[in-house]
Amino acid sequence: MTEPDNAALTPFYYRDNYLRLCDTVEAQYGDILGAAEREMLHTFRSLGFDAQCLYVRLISRTGPWFRESKLAYAELGPTPPILDELLAHEMVEEASALSPAELGKLFTRSELLQVFCPPDQPTPPDKPSLLHSIEQLQLREDVTLAALCTLDSQRIVAPRGVELTEYLQLLFFGNRQQSLTDFVLQDLGLTRYYPYPLDPEHRLFASREALEEYVTCATLGDTHYTLLEAGEQEALPALAAQLLPMNPRFASSEKRWHRLCNNLARDLERLDECEMALQLYSRSQRHPARERRARILESVGDWTAARAVCEEILDSPWCEAEREAAERILPRVNRKLGGPRQARRRDSFADIALTVPRGSESVEELAAQALQQQWQAVHYVENALMNTLFGLAFWEQIFAPVPGVFHIPFQSAPADMYDRAFRIRREHSLATRMQQLREENLATILAESYQRYQHYECRWTHWRYISLELVEACARIIPPEHLLAIWERMLFDPAENRRGFPDLIALGAAPGEYCLIEVKGPGDALQDSQKRWLRYFQAHDIPAQVAWVEWRDD
DNA sequence: ACCGGCCACACAGTC
DNA sequence: AGCTGACATG
DNA sequence: GACTGTGTGGCCCATGTCAGC
Ligand SMILES: [Mn+2]
Ligand SMILES: [Mn+2]
Secondary structure, eight states: OOOOSOTTOOTTHHHHHHHHHHHHHHHHHGGGSOHHHHHHHHHHHHSOHHHHHHHHHHHHSSOSOEEGGGOOOGGGOOHHHHHHHHHHTTSEEEOSOOOHHHHHHHSOHHHHHHHHSOTTSOOOSSHHHHHHHHHHTTOOHHHHHHHHHTTOOSOEEEESOHHHHHHHHHHHHSSSSOOHHHHHHHHHTSOEEOOOOOOTTSOSOOSHHHHHHHHHHHHHHHHHHHHHHTTOGGGHHHHHHHHTTOOOOOHHHHHHHHHHHHHHHHHHHHTTOHHHHHHHHHHOOSTTHHHHHHHHHHHTTOHHHHHHHHHHHHHSOSSHHHHHHHHHHHHHHHHHTTOOOOOOOOOOOOEEEEEEEOOSSOHHHHHHHHHTTTSSEEEEOTHHHHHHHHHHHTHHHHTSOOTTSOOSTTOSSOTTTTSTHHHHHTHHHHHHHHHHHHHSOHHHHHHHHHHHHTTEEOSSOOTTTSOHHHHHHHHHHSOHHHHHHHHHHHHHOTTGGGSOOOSEEEEOSSTTOEEEEEEEOTTOOOOHHHHHHHHHHHHTTOOEEEEEEEEEOO
8 A cells, every 4th residue: 555646636536526516517607507406415515524425425436325344434434333323424325125136236245145045955047046046936025135135234225316426527528538537637647637728618518408418318318338248139119219319419419419310320220220321321421421321332232322312522521531532432323323333443562572480579569579670670650659649749739729619627628529520620720830830940849849848648649559759750860841741631630630640750860750550460461541542642752551460380 | 228339350362 | 266347545 | 463352360558367268
């Protein structure tokens, strides 16, 4: 047990952070909380210190039910009187009946055996079947609970207001993933967020309706997942029927809704529910909705409609991947409609053949080792290197205080990082920065940026994998005009063009002596995103090649 | 944005 | 026993 | 060989404990 570095960490940091969260949310969203919710917050604040601490522990752990005996916190003293207080204020409720499934989460296999299986009877082989056989007993749920309490006379409790807590966290973080844990990680110094200025003026959720709309989308997403998990595909059309009449009105839930439409539609395709899939896709404004529509229409033989969708895409593509898909589909469809056969563009990239012995390492590692002989150093970097360099080059623009993009102090990128709007809203500062990068010493800029911003959370930088030394070596050897060209394309579409970079970078001794190398093992092929970068490299005379690996059999 | 989304890869079926 | 996954923890 | 679909594994603090198998 080591002492935390951060002296601010008290034994009560969970409670302290929860209060910070409540304060922030009440200040920012007081108007959209209901009377009952504010009342509950008031009750919480009126509790004694220990009761507050225990309550926050309860809502931070996976419940909903807890055995009193499992609630032991050294910093709080005996649990029973604290629970008494929480029960008295109705912040906690006591179980009076529990289902077999709930029992399974609370009691061990041997405890359940002890109570429900007489020693002379055959014992179920594992816990699931044990729970099943308890179900078969058809006991009343309060009876089963009473039976178990004979071996553990302590109470079984659940915190109330869990859904309020979920709402508070959602309002604070703007998503359902982050939680009090993020405060803790911050306190522990495990994560550090760049101190960009927050603007409380622009809040994420405009109104109670916006919040509810988001929660509805999230719940439908949960249902989707649960149905898949349970193998209940037949219920998916009904889920789609719930999704379709929705009309998301708030920006805060739009992206989520579109993604949900796409995900669900994809599953409906697999069920041959093409009609419904088409309806969902046509409501979605997110790639690959239009591509999927074109493919469905092609597969059902509606070539006229398929052509129309392709033309719509080509007219104003959402991204390059979408345009390429339309360019592949359209000629096929045109031929069906009696058009001429068209010659296809063929790529040809510089390549080498490698024959290496099989090893336990990945094919990329093995290829890197084989290439070590011809180069000073070969690094297996994939997307991490170029994304890190991008983050270093444009840190100030990424974290610039554009209105409305920084809501909370736990962001690793602005809210619009992957939107079309990102580039447009920072047009001027990005242009100025590009100019500066063109004119000044890139190696110095990148190294200084690395040292200044190292350890701050950023979607682009990979501090662990990409060392300062590697950044310096790359900045010395890769010609600035190459890096600038790469960054231009990344800025053009930061979402799409952050992937597809070659696996390896091989570095020589002198400036210009380097090569980006995509490793392809037997059976692997270039992906579309990789081809797009390789084409771009060709067009800009950036040295890149594909290394086709074969196994040397001995 | 961790019961999810994103990568890259492996493999199979089609033309 | 030895391994794994879920969970809680700082 | 190109294209398409599908399914996979890793990656997201690190570490210890416990229950299950
Ligand atoms: Mn790769
Ligand atoms: Mn590769």
